[in-house]
Amino acid sequence: MSQTSNCLCPPALDVAGLESVYETLASALDAVGREQGELFLVKLALLCAREIGDAQVLQALVERAQKDL
Amino acid sequence: MHQPHAEPRPSIYYRYQVHAPWLASAHAAQPRHPVVIVGAGPVGLTAALELARQGVPCVLLESQLQVSEGSRAIVFTRRSMEILQQVGVSQRVSESGLPWRFGNSIYRGQRVFRMQAPHDEDDRFFPMINLQQQYLEEYLIDAALAHPLIDLRWGNRVAEVMQQEGFARLQVETPEGVYALQADWLVACDGARSGIRSAMGLQMEGASYEGRFVIADIRIDLPLPTERLAYFDPDWNRGNTILMHREPHGIWRVDYQLPPGEDPQQALQPASLKERIDAQLAMIGFAGTPWTLDWSSVYSARALTLPDYVHGSVIFCGDAAHMLPIFGVRGANTGFQDAQALAWRLALVARGVAPRSLLASYSSERVGAAREIVDEAGKSTRFMAPPTRGYRLLRDAVLSLSLSEPFVGPLFHWRTSRPHAYGQSQLNSTQDDNQLFEAGPGHGAPPQNVRLGEGDFLLDHLGGHFDLLYFTDGAAVPAPLQAAAAAARARGVPLRIIAVSRTGDAVAGADLVLQDRHGRCRLRYGVPAAGAAYLLRPDQHICARWLTLDAERLQSALESALAISLSVESL
Numbered sequence: 001m002s003q004t005s006n007c008l009c010p011p012a013l014d015v016a017g018l019e020s021v022y023e024t025l026a027s028a029l030d031a032v033g034r035e036q037g038e039l040f041l042v043k044l045a046l047l048c049a050r051e052i053g054d055a056q057v058l059q060a061l062v063e064r065a066q067k068d069l
Numbered sequence: 070m071h072q073p074h075a076e077p078r079p080s081i082y083y084r085y086q087v088h089a090p091w092l093a094s095a096h097a098a099q100p101r102h103p104v105v106i107v108g109a110g111p112v113g114l115t116a117a118l119e120l121a122r123q124g125v126p127c128v129l130l131e132s133q134l135q136v137s138e139g140s141r142a143i144v145f146t147r148r149s150m151e152i153l154q155q156v157g158v159s160q161r162v163s164e165s166g167l168p169w170r171f172g173n174s175i176y177r178g179q180r181v182f183r184m185q186a187p188h189d190e191d192d193r194f195f196p197m198i199n200l201q202q203q204y205l206e207e208y209l210i211d212a213a214l215a216h217p218l219i220d221l222r223w224g225n226r227v228a229e230v231m232q233q234e235g236f237a238r239l240q241v242e243t244p245e246g247v248y249a250l251q252a253d254w255l256v257a258c259d260g261a262r263s264g265i266r267s268a269m270g271l272q273m274e275g276a277s278y279e280g281r282f283v284i285a286d287i288r289i290d291l292p293l294p295t296e297r298l299a300y301f302d303p304d305w306n307r308g309n310t311i312l313m314h315r316e317p318h319g320i321w322r323v324d325y326q327l328p329p330g331e332d333p334q335q336a337l338q339p340a341s342l343k344e345r346i347d348a349q350l351a352m353i354g355f356a357g358t359p360w361t362l363d364w365s366s367v368y369s370a371r372a373l374t375l376p377d378y379v380h381g382s383v384i385f386c387g388d389a390a391h392m393l394p395i396f397g398v399r400g401a402n403t404g405f406q407d408a409q410a411l412a413w414r415l416a417l418v419a420r421g422v423a424p425r426s427l428l429a430s431y432s433s434e435r436v437g438a439a440r441e442i443v444d445e446a447g448k449s450t451r452f453m454a455p456p457t458r459g460y461r462l463l464r465d466a467v468l469s470l471s472l473s474e475p476f477v478g479p480l481f482h483w484r485t486s487r488p489h490a491y492g493q494s495q496l497n498s499t500q501d502d503n504q505l506f507e508a509g510p511g512h513g514a515p516p517q518n519v520r521l522g523e524g525d526f527l528l529d530h531l532g533g534h535f536d537l538l539y540f541t542d543g544a545a546v547p548a549p550l551q552a553a554a555a556a557a558r559a560r561g562v563p564l565r566i567i568a569v570s571r572t573g574d575a576v577a578g579a580d581l582v583l584q585d586r587h588g589r590c591r592l593r594y595g596v597p598a599a600g601a602a603y604l605l606r607p608d609q610h611i612c613a614r615w616l617t618l619d620a621e622r623l624q625s626a627l628e629s630a631l632a633i634s635l636s637v638e639s640l
Contacts, residue, residue: 038462039465039466042462042465043466043469043470046466046477047470047474050474050476
């Protein structure tokens with residue numbers, strides 16, 4: 001497996017960090033429940049966009065997330 | 070036979086005056102008129118007054134015998150006030166209207182965003198002023214009746230328009246029957262449901278949105294300031310938006326979105342109105358406060374424009390030319406700019422000073438403005454009344470975030486109507502120094518007002534002519550410039566030279582001298598030194614500016630702005 005080449009955001013999340021995000025998101029989705037899951041994820045996406053601070057990066061991430069659904 | 074409603078419309082605050090219909094039998098035979106305007110609403114009246122001011126007579130046909138039913142347009146922008154100043158009614162609007170500059174967005178009882186519209190000491194008018202449309206129409210009608218060049222005909226309904234070679238034939242219905250009328254130019258200001266537009270089969274382009282809104286005017290005593298109040302997703306109307314505005318005479322506008330699929334007529338039933346208005350009042354802490362309904366209506370959000378406003382001898386203006394969403398007060402406020410943009414061109418074409426082709430730039434400039442508004446209004450509308458599941462999710466996420474994350478606040482600020490800058494207009498000079506200025510209004514921009522002294526502003530002195538603002542410290546306008554101005558005037562071009570100087574002493578060759586004691590005007594116009602100049606069109610938009618003006622470049626700018634040639638021999 002190769003690393004994604006076009007990530008402009010160092011430092012890359014290490015495996016432990018990625019595992020931690022995995023757990024956090026799963027728990028949060030369970031906690032907010034099916035009804036509010038989508039709303040929660042959209043809020044999260046907007047907050048992440050705010051942290052990233054670059055609409056073009058977000059645009060690229062949206063395209064990558066739309067793959068292989 | 071056209072039988073307009075002849076009883077005063079009911080209102081709890083406005084006394085309607087019913088005017089007598091104009092009857093052909095009581096008047097001499099009709100010559101061909103240079104201009105006939107259809108519709109004596111705010112746009113038609115403004116167009117008539119601007120034309121009259123520029124020396125062109127017009128017939129103004131109004132199918133009704135009285136002013137608008139209900140308050141309709143209630144918020145007028147600073148630019149609208151500057152235009153209304155040009156036609157002589159801004160004083161009356163200022164005296165009776167309620168000025169404001171703050172807009173509040175409220176969600177779950179919390180103010181999540183407060184918009185503050187800019188207002189500086191160089192502005193004569195507030196960013197917004199609230200006044201019911203009946204009053205505005207009344208003031209405009211008083212001004213029109215006082216003008217000998219305006220022939221206002223109540224109870225005259227256009228039944229048919231036939232385009233001829235170079236003019237239009239009309240069939241006009243009155244309470245006594247039909248008469249024929251001919252016009253070199255027919256200006257359709259007959260509103261969003263324009264009968265002329267429909268009869269000509271013209272298609273508008275753009276989008277219609279699903280959301281429907283009720284407008285209700287109620288008399289109620291609420292101890293709240295004149296600010297826009299927007300309530301998002303309230304408990305009593307989940308997912309939808311409610312707007313409130315204070316109007317003069319103790320009236321409040323309540324504007325709420327209907328649930329999808331609800332029948333508009335059902336929504337206007339007294340019981341339905343009462344239940345919802347009571348729920349809104351309860352939510353804002355005024356449960357049980359007595360109120361009386363004055364008027365109610367239903368509208369839907371649309372963002373549409375004709376792709377061309379000039380069709381043969383028929384010209385469209387205001388809502389007849391475009392239908393714009395109410396968010397951002399874009400209806401009448403856009404219409405005033407249309408009327409102003411059209412009137413000076415039509416006056417010069419009607420007087421034979423400029424060719425018909427000058428009117429093409431009216432269409433391109435104003436269609437461009439409408440498309441820009443359609444685009445901006447679309448963003449506002451998608452936030453206020455989300456059209457799809459995705460937009461609703463995003464809107465709801467923003468509402469939820471807004472309680473704790475102020476960064477989303479600006480998404481609540483729907484873009485308010487503002488004057489369009491005609492940066493790409495073919496009327497702008499190609500030979501001037503526009504690019505060399507570091508400040509000040511550029512090509513096609515609306516003018517910057519400047520406070521010259523106590524109760525005295527730059528725009529009080531400009532408009533209705535081409536105004537050459539000539540910045541000088543000397544005692545005379547240079548002779549070649551005077552000669553170029555004289556040559557243009559000899560061709561019928563209405564041109565004034567307005568000297569702007571620090572001393573205010575007499576300047577030979579200037580029609581008017583304005584004293585810029587503290588250099589404020591130079592500052593706001595980015596003028597580094599004497600000898601610079603701005604050329605403003607009769608609608609006050611900038612069409613040329615120079616760091617150092619000379620006669621040749623003045624002539625060139627006037628030629629561009631009028632689509633004419635001013636031959637060198639005439640200089």
